[in-house]
Amino acid sequence: MPRQLEGPIRASEYSVVGPRGEEARELGLAGADWYRTPVPRKQLKELMKRRDWPGVRDTMIWFGLLLLTGGMGVAFLDQPWLAIPLFAVYGVLYASAGEARWHECLHGTPFKNRKLNAILFEISSFLAMRNPVVSRWSHTRHHTDTYIVGLDPEQVYHRPPDIARQIIAFAGLIEFPTSLYDMLRHASGHLSDEEKVFVPEMERPLVQRTAIVWTLILAGVVIACFATGSVVPALLVGLPRIYGVWLIQALALTQHAGLLDDVLDHRLDSRTFHMNPVGRFIYWNMNYHIEHHMYPMVPYYNLPALHRAIAHDCPPAYPSVLATYREIVPTLLRQLKDPSYRVVRPLPAAAQTAA
Numbered sequence: 001m002p003r004q005l006e007g008p009i010r011a012s013e014y015s016v017v018g019p020r021g022e023e024a025r026e027l028g029l030a031g032a033d034w035y036r037t038p039v040p041r042k043q044l045k046e047l048m049k050r051r052d053w054p055g056v057r058d059t060m061i062w063f064g065l066l067l068l069t070g071g072m073g074v075a076f077l078d079q080p081w082l083a084i085p086l087f088a089v090y091g092v093l094y095a096s097a098g099e100a101r102w103h104e105c106l107h108g109t110p111f112k113n114r115k116l117n118a119i120l121f122e123i124s125s126f127l128a129m130r131n132p133v134v135s136r137w138s139h140t141r142h143h144t145d146t147y148i149v150g151l152d153p154e155q156v157y158h159r160p161p162d163i164a165r166q167i168i169a170f171a172g173l174i175e176f177p178t179s180l181y182d183m184l185r186h187a188s189g190h191l192s193d194e195e196k197v198f199v200p201e202m203e204r205p206l207v208q209r210t211a212i213v214w215t216l217i218l219a220g221v222v223i224a225c226f227a228t229g230s231v232v233p234a235l236l237v238g239l240p241r242i243y244g245v246w247l248i249q250a251l252a253l254t255q256h257a258g259l260l261d262d263v264l265d266h267r268l269d270s271r272t273f274h275m276n277p278v279g280r281f282i283y284w285n286m287n288y289h290i291e292h293h294m295y296p297m298v299p300y301y302n303l304p305a306l307h308r309a310i311a312h313d314c315p316p317a318y319p320s321v322l323a324t325y326r327e328i329v330p331t332l333l334r335q336l337k338d339p340s341y342r343v344v345r346p347l348p349a350a351a352q353t354a355a
Contacts, residue, residue: 008339009159013150016141017193020150024262029148035265036294037310037352044295047302047309054301055110058281059120062101066093070236077232087235091244092282095172098128099248100284106132106139109299110284126214129179129241131186133207137198143296147261147269153194157257159339161332170249172242179241183218186211247282254324255289258331258343266293268345272307273318287321290314313352315345 013020024030039047073086104110105121125132138153145151168174185192189208191199199207217237224233231239260268272290275283286292288303291310298306307317318324327343334341347353 009149011158014152014155014158015194016151016153016197018150022150024145024148024150029145029262029264030151031144032264034146034294035267035352037267037313039295039306039309043309047295047298047306049302050109050112050299051301052112052116054299055116055120058284058301059101059110061281062093062096066090069093073235074232088244090236091240092247093244094127094240095244095248096282096284097124098130098245099252099286100282102128102130102135103139103286104284104300106136107296109297110301126217127241129176129183129214131182131207131210133203133210134182134186134191134195134199137200137203138195141198143293146266146293147256147259147263149261153198155256155261157253159342160336161257163332163336166253166332170246172245172249175245175249176241183211183214187215251279251283251286251321253328254287254321258328258335260342260344266290267314267347267351269293271318271324272314273324274320279321312348312350315347 009020012018015021021030069086069090073083073090076082076086101110101120102124105117105124108114108117110120111117121132125135142152142154147155149155165174186207191204191207221233221237225231254271254273256269256271259271263269267290270289270293273287275287280287285300285303288307291298291303291306294310295306311317318327331341331343
């Protein structure tokens with residue numbers, strides 16, 4: 001097992017332009033070979049097979065529910081006891097574009113048809129307010145160097161943890177203003193030092209063009225609010241990233257928080273847990289997170305089958321979201337006093353071990 005950083009780690013050290021990145025490279029952690037539970041080639045080929053129908057079906061249901069809840073929310077504005085729960089559901093569905101639709105289309109796996117992947121990726125990127133060019137390259141690095149301190153640009157759970165920031169994030173008051181600032185920054189043609197590390201120079205003009213289009217759309221939403229004297233346009237486009245993001249934030253926290261960093265084994269740095277069908281629809285099966293990181297090209301609708309294929313070699317799946325939080329919350333609180341503490345997931349007795 002590679003070295004485990006002991007004690008507190010300064011926030012700057014998590015940056016891909018910070019000092020820890022070079023140390024990780026010297027230790028051979030950059031772009032290293034990760035352990036993967038062996039799956040017979042024929043079975044893996046079947047699991048990686050993409051189909052259009054599951055993605056089309058689920059996307060049509062998703063859009064239908066957005067239209068239904070959003071439309072009814074507007075129709076019943078004069079009856080808050082109806083409008084509030086309708087917008088609450090609309091917001092959750094809208095925000096699910098981020099950790100679900102955007103994420104899967106980024107991998108290009110929901111549909112066999114590449115154009116369908118591209119269309120849904122652009123739509124969900126806008127709803128999530130994540131620049132599709134920047135996020136594509138950032139997420140590639142996340143999978144290449146998952147939870148490697150100084151190399152993973154998406155490693156947001158630090159030691160010691162910032163509990164207050166995490167609580168505020170549940171209210172959508174972290175990601176929304178940050179995304180808005182990033183959009184305006186990109187529209188002006190400015191990339192951060194971190195983004196310049198992983199976004200190729202030839203792709204940077206597209207970052208700016210996309211941000212300009214988004215800025216114009218959101219400006220149109222603001223103008224519509226003033227023109228109608230109503231906040232309804234913003235309730236439908238933009239603000240759901242605040243009032244609807246709580247569930248996706250709660251689910252995203254389960255992925256890696258409190259687990260080992262700097263290990264080349266996704267069984268030890270990622271979590272898999274069981275969910276009900278509604279939760280899995282909203283989250284597009286990302287509760288199978290060990291499976292997704294081991295084999296990221298397996299479509300979301302095949303992850304349950306992949307889970308069954310490799311379960312014998314993995315830690316037991318948590319029975320529910322609540323069960324993950326029974327581990328996460330005490331872990332984060334303990335890390336406030338002991339930043340070196342991390343959860344070490346037990347592997348089955350017969351499990352193979354990473355080299």
